[in-house]
Amino acid sequence: MTLLELLIATAVMAIMAGMGYMAVYTLIEAADRIDEKERSLRQENIMMTQISRDVSLAISNQQGASLGQDFQGDGLRFELTRYEQTITPNWEQAEQTLGDVIQVAWYARGGTLYRAQRPVVQKHNNQAWQTQAMLDIKYWHCEYLDYAGQWMPTWPISGQIGQIPKQIKCRVTAVDERVSQWLLTPWQAT
Secondary structure (H helix, E strand, O other): OOHHHHHHHHHHHHHHHHHHHHHHHHHHHHHHHHHHHHHHHHHHHHHHHHHHHHHHOEOOOOOHHHOOOOEEEOOOEEEEEEEOOEEEOOOOOOEEEOOOEEEEEEEEEOOEEEEEEEEOOOOOOOOOOEEEEEEEEEEEEEEEEOOOOOEEOOEOOOOOOOOOOOEEEEEEEEOOOOEEEEEEOOOOOO
16 A cells, blocks of 8 residues: 555545534534424423413302402413312322312513412412413413403403403414414303
């Protein structure tokens, strides 16, 4: 083997090693992007499960002013009253029971969607909201379907005091510019 052949072989090996490094680097970078997207989607799924659970468990006392509003909302925030479901251990089977009545608020502030909750009946003289950041967003706006089939910018409206809306429609723009529209339906027919 001559010196020229050795130089050519070394150059080919260097090119192949560089191509191999770039392929591995690209795969690692793609795996990191996929992991980040998976974390983001998992967080969105957790948040969607929670907001769906909150709205589906919303309750109404249908007495309005005597006990306060069970549901109120505007474009950037809504509050509702619901039961906090608990699981009661039982030797034969786990039994779901209705727990304490809690107030839940969903709102957007500073590019983040938040969930806050507090008990309606105070057991320990603590009425502070417990707040948790749920999702980074660019835009959030909600409307409320009344029983005449009209979408309203705020709730309650006159004649609907003490009732929860038929549906809640929230338009959300995620940080990655994905736009989605959520339709949330309370279970209780009022």
